[in-house]
Amino acid sequence: MSVDYAAQILEGSHRAAARLISWLEDEDERAYECMRKLYPHTGRAYVVGITGSPGAGKSTLTTALTRVIRKSGLKVGIIAVDPSSPFTGGALLGDRVRMSELADDPDIYIRSMATRGFLGGMAKAAADVVRVLDALGKDVIVIETVGVGQDEVDIVGVADTTCVVMVPGLGDAIQSMKAGIMEIADVFVINKADHPGSDMLCAEICARLDMDAQLRERGWVAPVNKTVAVEGVGLDEMWLSIESHRKYLLDSGRFYDNRRERISREALRMIHGELFRVVREQLEQNGRLDAAVEQLMNRKLDPYTLMRDIVTDWLSSSQCKRRRDEDTQS
Amino acid sequence: MARKIKMIMAKPGLDGHDRGAKLLARICAEAGMEVVYTGLRQTPEMIVAAAEQEDADVVGLSSLSGVHNYFFPRVVELMKQKGMEDVLLVGGGIIPEEDYDFLKKSGMGAIFGPGTPTTEIVEFIQANVRQR
Amino acid sequence: MFEDKVLKKIKADKEKWERGPLAKSLSKSPEAKPVFTTISGAPVERLYTPLDVDDVDYDRDLGYPGTFPFTRGVQPTMYRGRYWTMRQYAGFGDAKSTNERYRYLLEQGQTGLSVAFHLPTQAGYDSDHPLSMGEVGKVGVAIDHIDDMRVLFDRIPLDKVTTSMTMNAPASVLLAMYLAIAKEQEVPWEKVGGTVQNDVLKEIICRGQYIYPPRHSMRLTVDLIEFCQKYVPKWNSISISGYHIREAGSTAAQEMAFTIADGIAYTQACIERGMDVDSFAPRLSFFFNAFTNVLEEVAKFRAGRRYWAKVMLDRFKAKDPRSMMLRFHVQTGGVTLTAQQPLNNIIRVALQTYATALGGAQSLHTNSYDEALCLPTQQAVTVALRTQQIVAEESGATDTIDPLAGSYYVESMTDRIEAEVDEYIKKIDAMGGTLAAIEQGFIQKEIQNSAYRFQKEIESGERVYVGINKYTMEEPPPSGLLKVDMSVGQKKAAELAEYRARRDQAKWKAALDKLREVSSTDENVMPYVIEAVTAKATVGEICDVWRDIFGEYRPKEYV
Secondary structure, X not given: OOOOHHHHHHOOOHHHHHHHHHHHHHOOOHHHHHHHHHHHHOOOOEEEEEEEOOOOOHHHHHHXXXXXXXXXXXXXXXXXXXXXXXXXXXXXXXXXXXXXXXXXXXXXXXXXXXXXXXXXXXXXXXXXXXXXXXXXXXXXXXXXXXXXXXXXXXXXXXXXXXXXXXXXXXXXXXXXXXXXXXXXXXXXXXXXXXXXXXXXXXXXXXXXXXXXXXXXXXXXXXXXEEOEHXXXXXXXXXXXXXXXXXXXXXXXXXXXXXXXXXXXXXXHHHHHHHHHHHHHHHHHHOOHHHHHHHHHHOOOOOHHHHHHHHHHHHHHOHHXXXXXXXXXXX | XXXXXXXXXXXXXXXXXXXXXXXXXXHHHHOOOEEEEXXXXXXXXXXXXXXXXXXXOEEEEEEXXXXXXXXXXXXXXXXXXXXXXXXEEEEEEOOOHHHHHHHHHOOOOEEEOOOOOHHHHHHHXXXXXXXX | OOOHHHHHHHHHHHHHHHHHHHHHHHHHOOOXXXXXXXXXXXXXOOOOOHHHHOOOOHHHHHOOOOOOOOXXXXXXXXXXXXXXXXXXEEOOOOHHHHHHHHHHHHHOOOOEEEEOEOHHHHOOOOOOOHHHOOOXXXXXXXXXXXXXXXXXXXXXXXXXXXXXEOOOOOHHHHXXXXXXXXXXXXXXXXXXXXXXXXXXXXXXXXXXXXXOOHHHHHHHHHHHHHHHHHHOOOEEOXXXXXXXXXXXXXXXXXXXXXXXXXXXXXXXXXXXHOOOHHHHHHHEEEEEEEOOOHHHHHHHHHHHHHHHHHHHHHHOOOOOHXXXXXXXXXXXXXXXXXXXXXXXXHHHHHHHHHHHHHHOOOEXXXXXXXXXOOOOOHHHHHHHHHHHHHHHHOOOOOOOOOOXXXXXXXXXXXXXXXXXXXXXXXXXXXHOOHHHHHHOOHHHHHHHHHHHHHHHHHHHOOOOOEOOOEOOOOOOOOOOOOOOOOOHHHHHHHHHHHHHHHOOHHHHHHHHHHHHHHHOOOOOOHHHHHHHXXXXXXXXXXXXXXXXXXXXXXXXXXX
């Protein structure tokens, strides 16, 4: 492969970024060499997560917010995540429809992404894509997901500022409380605020925030924004809220702490994932797994001993050493 | 992870008849593809930008208003300019057979007229899509 | 409809028949399929008897033509008085070539006009807008301004013909032009008759020619209805359309249900404007599809008439019987046509026309057999018109009113469709009304699921489609198709530049400024739209004023 994708991405090539993201999605080995080269150039972009239940108008909100961000000249990357079908493995990704008007702005990059069921978890996949867009030169990266499953909550963990979107009349507040989404919100957005019931929803959220504030000391109380995304109403205010959250993070040192924690978590997760992959591959190939499972079934062996044995064997194995040597050489 | 075929399904021009486009999007997704539906009123520029950003392997164009001879070659041309010749382009809708030759010569991979079984379209895509 | 004693005997006899002759026959040779369904997927029984219509009350459920609940028809004499209006949807290229087609059709005995506009006009763009590239004059006639409209109706007296205009988001602009031309022809507005589609909800649901967000679109819709009620009393100010819902894949019952749901939303909006229901409801008209399953279509039309009458009486407390009449135009099913063996389409259209006649429509467009291939040729249009004339004047379908009434099957299916409509309306009410149901994608998803089911049935061969999945054959590629001159676009663009340059700039600007000012208030925009078109503002310019004020609608797509 003679094309230097990393170099092209650093020069701002959407096409090269698009291909690298495909490799990441496919968990294709070719991606990692490239990612290694890009890593030093990442960490600069600000990441905004937008989540909420289906029908909350997240895509429209993302589009309208992007328009506001673009006014200040910042370049925007958008990752729109939709679920894959567990039955067919395919996916219908419809978020671009509402983002049509952004399609031919060369400073915006939009990528639709299906959840697939990544071995390393959706959060890792999303974090990788964020890094690609970061290296591509996007200043703000917006990740939009449906906030219903663990996958989606994980993705939001990649964001610096998480916006939770709700709409009046869907019993949203209660549902979201159950799902634990209230806890992750840095900014609340009541979209479709021209619909009846928006004041009540606002009151509900505020009451909940008050209760929360009594329970524990917090340096940041999530502001509640009202928007009518289809008409572009309230987006300037929403962006201001995001910016003031960013300022709070920077001033309080939380920005550094959060990112440090995230990087540590990610690194551990990657190590975990890779170790697991290599060990499993080996166990599957040499037939030891099958044999061990048979013994476990017959109660001739217990899984605790098996775990200890395998880890001990593997760490002292020649293969493990060879891998170490290879890495020091390269 | 096995790689998946990524498809863009687009309606060029002002035509609002999207029954076929939506049906095919759904059926391709059921066949395991990841299908990005772009919606109505797409200009060739918007379609090509979407294909580029999504790293699409296939772009499906649906037209029922008789604008295929204008739009399809325009999409092909823009793709060429961006060096995206390896993306498979397929078209469908109300397209008279006498236009097939012209459209294929201009770079469309296939044209599917009214009444084509969707299975035929899915199989064609699976057989002719690029490796990446 | 029957006495208990009679029903009891029928029940016993039927059981006897089932055990005897039927069972014997089935044991010798089973039926071709385990289940029979209509094209909409509705189950069809082997045999219908009085048992299936035992709860039909003649006076309550059927009554008499021209009286509540209008199941049997909206006029007392129906086609014995006058046939339906034969109205072929036509338009292509520029105004001049379409005007020629209109005059040809009128000479051939057509009784009303129906204007097909090209997509840029429908979407509120001028012919030289970037989004109009490739579209100019393609699926309809290119009308940018009042001069085009004048050419379109050249030598056609607007007090003698009625005109239907398939125009929705920019409906008020095109109606304004039409009324201005009427004035030029010295035809008073009270004498001008016709229809403007003006139905933006179905554009959002399935047809795609929307411009503004629903709330603002509804305002323009109601402005037009209110204006016509005051000044153009013979004009049908809206044509609430199920046609496109069916084309998008719905079942017959869904077509009726969602159209009535839209009708309820418009009626509600007019009442909220402060209009009395009986002041505008008589001018609400409808537009439906007709597929090839004749009996199901007839049942659909009858069920729709009965249900709408009840909606107007019970929900909206209408007093004028005319407010309760479901008057409708029909177009034969465009999606039922095949590109394969296109002459077969003539038969499909004939059956659909027959269904429409038996179903009691007020006007009809018959599709041309070549429409799955291209825009219709003159020959194909003529056959389509002749089909209507044969059904009207030879078949006998028009001699008596609602001839299928009393058929056990048709009455039973009428009841079933009405029940399904009622179920949908209740569901939509519970969601918070039609707009909410559209916003949540409920209606769109229901339609798409039906389209999907139908496609699967065709591909599995479960449902026969002649020429598609059965009786197919090799054919030479069709020839002699109508081609629209690609140069219309360039000609129109050049002509527009000149038009804009030579109009009275001060007058033009003043009219648009005034329109802008009024559009931000609650005042009815119609008079100012008429001013603007008269001052030579173009369709695109007027629509842009509203784009600035109202914003543009971006659909939520459900796939």
